[in-house]
Amino acid sequence: MTEKNEKPNIPTKPLAGFMELLPAEQIAFDRMKETICASFERFGFVPLDTPTIERAEVLSAKAGGETEKQIYAFKKGENDLALRFDLTVPLARYVAEYNRELTFPFRRYAIGKVYRGESPQKGRFREFYQCDADVIGNGELAIANDAELLSLVYDIFSRLDIGRFVIRISNRKLISGLSESLALGDKTTDVLRAIDKLEKVGEGRVRAELTDAGISADAVGKLLAFVGISGTNDDMLGELAALEIPGDLFAKGVEELSEVVAYLRELGVPEDAFAIDLSIARGLDYYTGTVFETKMADDRIAGSVCSGGRYDNLAESFSSQKMPGMGISIGLTRLFSQLESAELVQKETKTVTKALVVPLVSDMTVPFKIASLLRAANVPTEVYLEENKMKNKLAYADKLGIPYVVLVGEDEIAADAYTLKDMRSGEQKQVPLDDLPENILV
Amino acid sequence: MTEKNEKPNIPTKPLAGFMELLPAEQIAFDRMKETICASFERFGFVPLDTPTIERAEVLSAKAGGETEKQIYAFKKGENDLALRFDLTVPLARYVAEYNRELTFPFRRYAIGKVYRGESPQKGRFREFYQCDADVIGNGELAIANDAELLSLVYDIFSRLDIGRFVIRISNRKLISGLSESLALGDKTTDVLRAIDKLEKVGEGRVRAELTDAGISADAVGKLLAFVGISGTNDDMLGELAALEIPGDLFAKGVEELSEVVAYLRELGVPEDAFAIDLSIARGLDYYTGTVFETKMADDRIAGSVCSGGRYDNLAESFSSQKMPGMGISIGLTRLFSQLESAELVQKETKTVTKALVVPLVSDMTVPFKIASLLRAANVPTEVYLEENKMKNKLAYADKLGIPYVVLVGEDEIAADAYTLKDMRSGEQKQVPLDDLPENILV
Numbered sequence: 001m002t003e004k005n006e007k008p009n010i011p012t013k014p015l016a017g018f019m020e021l022l023p024a025e026q027i028a029f030d031r032m033k034e035t036i037c038a039s040f041e042r043f044g045f046v047p048l049d050t051p052t053i054e055r056a057e058v059l060s061a062k063a064g065g066e067t068e069k070q071i072y073a074f075k076k077g078e079n080d081l082a083l084r085f086d087l088t089v090p091l092a093r094y095v096a097e098y099n100r101e102l103t104f105p106f107r108r109y110a111i112g113k114v115y116r117g118e119s120p121q122k123g124r125f126r127e128f129y130q131c132d133a134d135v136i137g138n139g140e141l142a143i144a145n146d147a148e149l150l151s152l153v154y155d156i157f158s159r160l161d162i163g164r165f166v167i168r169i170s171n172r173k174l175i176s177g178l179s180e181s182l183a184l185g186d187k188t189t190d191v192l193r194a195i196d197k198l199e200k201v202g203e204g205r206v207r208a209e210l211t212d213a214g215i216s217a218d219a220v221g222k223l224l225a226f227v228g229i230s231g232t233n234d235d236m237l238g239e240l241a242a243l244e245i246p247g248d249l250f251a252k253g254v255e256e257l258s259e260v261v262a263y264l265r266e267l268g269v270p271e272d273a274f275a276i277d278l279s280i281a282r283g284l285d286y287y288t289g290t291v292f293e294t295k296m297a298d299d300r301i302a303g304s305v306c307s308g309g310r311y312d313n314l315a316e317s318f319s320s321q322k323m324p325g326m327g328i329s330i331g332l333t334r335l336f337s338q339l340e341s342a343e344l345v346q347k348e349t350k351t352v353t354k355a356l357v358v359p360l361v362s363d364m365t366v367p368f369k370i371a372s373l374l375r376a377a378n379v380p381t382e383v384y385l386e387e388n389k390m391k392n393k394l395a396y397a398d399k400l401g402i403p404y405v406v407l408v409g410e411d412e413i414a415a416d417a418y419t420l421k422d423m424r425s426g427e428q429k430q431v432p433l434d435d436l437p438e439n440i441l442v
Numbered sequence: 443m444t445e446k447n448e449k450p451n452i453p454t455k456p457l458a459g460f461m462e463l464l465p466a467e468q469i470a471f472d473r474m475k476e477t478i479c480a481s482f483e484r485f486g487f488v489p490l491d492t493p494t495i496e497r498a499e500v501l502s503a504k505a506g507g508e509t510e511k512q513i514y515a516f517k518k519g520e521n522d523l524a525l526r527f528d529l530t531v532p533l534a535r536y537v538a539e540y541n542r543e544l545t546f547p548f549r550r551y552a553i554g555k556v557y558r559g560e561s562p563q564k565g566r567f568r569e570f571y572q573c574d575a576d577v578i579g580n581g582e583l584a585i586a587n588d589a590e591l592l593s594l595v596y597d598i599f600s601r602l603d604i605g606r607f608v609i610r611i612s613n614r615k616l617i618s619g620l621s622e623s624l625a626l627g628d629k630t631t632d633v634l635r636a637i638d639k640l641e642k643v644g645e646g647r648v649r650a651e652l653t654d655a656g657i658s659a660d661a662v663g664k665l666l667a668f669v670g671i672s673g674t675n676d677d678m679l680g681e682l683a684a685l686e687i688p689g690d691l692f693a694k695g696v697e698e699l700s701e702v703v704a705y706l707r708e709l710g711v712p713e714d715a716f717a718i719d720l721s722i723a724r725g726l727d728y729y730t731g732t733v734f735e736t737k738m739a740d741d742r743i744a745g746s747v748c749s750g751g752r753y754d755n756l757a758e759s760f761s762s763q764k765m766p767g768m769g770i771s772i773g774l775t776r777l778f779s780q781l782e783s784a785e786l787v788q789k790e791t792k793t794v795t796k797a798l799v800v801p802l803v804s805d806m807t808v809p810f811k812i813a814s815l816l817r818a819a820n821v822p823t824e825v826y827l828e829e830n831k832m833k834n835k836l837a838y839a840d841k842l843g844i845p846y847v848v849l850v851g852e853d854e855i856a857a858d859a860y861t862l863k864d865m866r867s868g869e870q871k872q873v874p875l876d877d878l879p880e881n882i883l884v
């Protein structure tokens with residue numbers, strides 16, 4: 001027998017793989033999102049917000065492989081629907097649909113939730129934020145864009161101020177050109193996919209995978225020797241030029257990579273913030289030129305925190321127009337979760353409030369007047385409206401980390417000057433009404 | 443026979459009932475969202491972002507009726523999942539789950555997408571933004587909170603600057619108390635639901651619905667006469683006090699409504715921005731006191747643009763703690779769509795960019811240096827990187843509405859002073875490098 005007032009047994013925990021934050025963490029997360037957003041806008045990218053739900057066929061046109069299996073798909077009435085798994089496929093559909101209304105090069109950013117049915121494990125999320133910026137050309141797009149977007153990555157991670165990082169850069173035409181020169185042109189996709197796993201699974205397993213793909217031991221050796229080349233950026237560029245690998249594709253790759261490096265220097269990206277790394281291949285099939293990953297120096301932040309690259313024909317599934325693009329993408333939920341685990345998240349406050357008005361009288365006329373004045377001066381303000389002991393009202397400010405309290409008692413009202421208490425130092429002083437905002441905004 | 447290069451026949455239009463905007467509209471939409479967000483924070487509400495996907499049982503615990511049928515539900519593996527249909531049910535689950543970690547009164551705002559499978563028609567969306575602010579007490583919550591949240595509604599709609607509006611306010615205890623005094627206590631829910639439709643379907647149909655519910659003609663007459671009472675706010679309060687309807691509930695309703703009106707005046711909300719309207723009942727079952735709707739004076743904006751009210755026990759499905767709250771909710775997607783139809787959306791620009799650097803040289807060193815300088819000064823800046831005629835480069839700025847162009851030619855580089863062109867006035871002048879930011883930020 002259940003009692004009438006027993007609470008229903010509905011679980012209140014969020015689902016596994018879904019991030020949910022307490023206020024202090026949420027504020028820190030939102031500040032990171034705002035920093036990224038501000039950088040995107042400073043570089044002249046416009047906001048775009050496409051629906052979270054797409055026709056299933058739109059997503060499966062571009063998914064393929066692992067991603068396809070991870071799609072959240074469902075029916076509503078007659079429609080086969082699915083939740084977007086990235087922000088790039090919706091962008092491809094968007095530029096195909098609105099091609100004539102848009103001005104190219106089209107620069108857009110998008111910050112939104114995407115969904116993948118990954119098996120939940122540490123650092124893997126089923127719902128997560130991606131923060132993307134892409135520039136799309138109509139027909140053509142200058143290589144300087146690749147460098148400019150990499151400098152945007154540098155700008156963002158410098159401003160996020162979460163530690164040292166290196167943007168590792170390559171160009172897919174290098175491995176593709178090398179594969180062609182080894183008569184492996186039909187196996188380029190296999191080669192790129194195998195090499196993409198190098199850091200994760202190690203050389204032995206990549207060697208096995210390449211061998212399984214029918215590539216000779218000699219060719220495998222050459223490929224692995226190639227991606228292992230190391231040195232300063234200038235050393236690497238010199239070595240690439242000296243390799244004398246035949247074919248236009250490889251030469252084009254060297255040229256593009258050299259241009260990107262030169263532009264990065266002109267853009268003021270410091271030499272220790274980027275590194276040519278020939279093992280960077282990226283898993284997705286649509287990249288055709290520049291590819292990059294961003295690695296934090298702190299090894300508690302595993303994997304790439306920002307990746308992307310150049311694609312020659314983003315919207316080919318949706319349009320006959322050729323639209324080359326270059327994009328960057330930050331997986332913010334995963335990054336935040338790793339920063340949180342490493343205790344690197346700055347959680348200064350549990351509230352956005354800067355001033356708590358504490359009435360010591362029952363008439364709210366003056367407390368509300370003070371709150372209105374402070375809010376008009378853009379001071380985030382609360383009034384403690386509940387009946388409670390003075391001690392408990394101050395404890396509320398203390399628990400949330402509200403920096404200032406304005407006490408409103410009979411004496412204060414008579415003098416029209418109020419006790420302003422700095423909760424961090426404990427100091428308090430009498431401040432005339434009109435001077436309150438400037439005393440809090442300091 | 444299909445040709446190899448024929449484009450696949452995948453529709454690129456967004457699904458019916460899903461809003462998708464071009465850049466100028468998206469920028470205007472985002473500015474509205476930012477205005478709302480800034481007001482929420484100015485009133486000391488903290489951001490909260492819960493998952494879009496919930497366990498189906500969490501949502502059906504609170505849905506019921508029409509809403510339940512509209513839920514987007516699906517299975518992933520073994521899990522019955524659903525997309526949230528509002529931001530209130532996830533809040534109820536959240537406060538139940540994190541009760542011990544939160545500080546009460548808990549003030550949170552949430553701006554996010556919600557989903558309802560409505561039949562798509564003008565002004566009805568299946569995916570739409572809600573912008574909510576709620577304050578939740580632990581056990582108790584002072585009535586002054588109701589007034590403060592209504593003053594937040596006033597603050598937001600004043601700042602949105604989309605025309606005159608009136609916040610129409612009532613208190614559910616009035617109709618509930620009146621129903622009890624007419625011995626209709628068991629039919630209160632029917633009465634509230636019928637009266638909620640008054641403006642939409644007219645008095646005749648509400649009369650029929652009440653009669654069908656088994657209410658006598660005499661009682662129906664009294665209910666309809668009651669909700670038809672009109673006059674100034676003070677007239678209405680006087681009349682309510684004079685009605686002498688027996689029972690504590692009605693008296694409590696009059697007292698709460700009088701207090702809310704008094705507090706609104708103390709909060710500086712002007713008399714013509716709010717009106718007591720006894721026909722405001724709200725459809726949802728969980729309201730127990732103050733209820734309100736916000737109506738734009740411009741009748742091209744139909745329905746309520748911001749509604750909400752007081753609930754005594756938000757989390758009752760999830761927790762045995764009593765948590766009364768007061769909340770407001772703006773359906774931003776629908777509001778934006780109506781403003782757009784009425785041509786009331788300010789679409790000033792198709793970009794956030796304030797300065798376009800136009801290189802007349804092929805070396806990007808100086809153009810990039812200028813862009814970095816402007817960006818460091820928080821001027822959103824683009825560099826025109828494509829090869830193109832001067833005329834076309836300027837046309838790009840013109841089409842997007844970029845206000846300033848910085849021309850970088852050989853002469854400019856030699857003098858280290860650049861031609862700054864004001865695209866609106868057509869005026870141009872030579873400006874030394876370091877003075878560029880201040881000449882654009884004006």
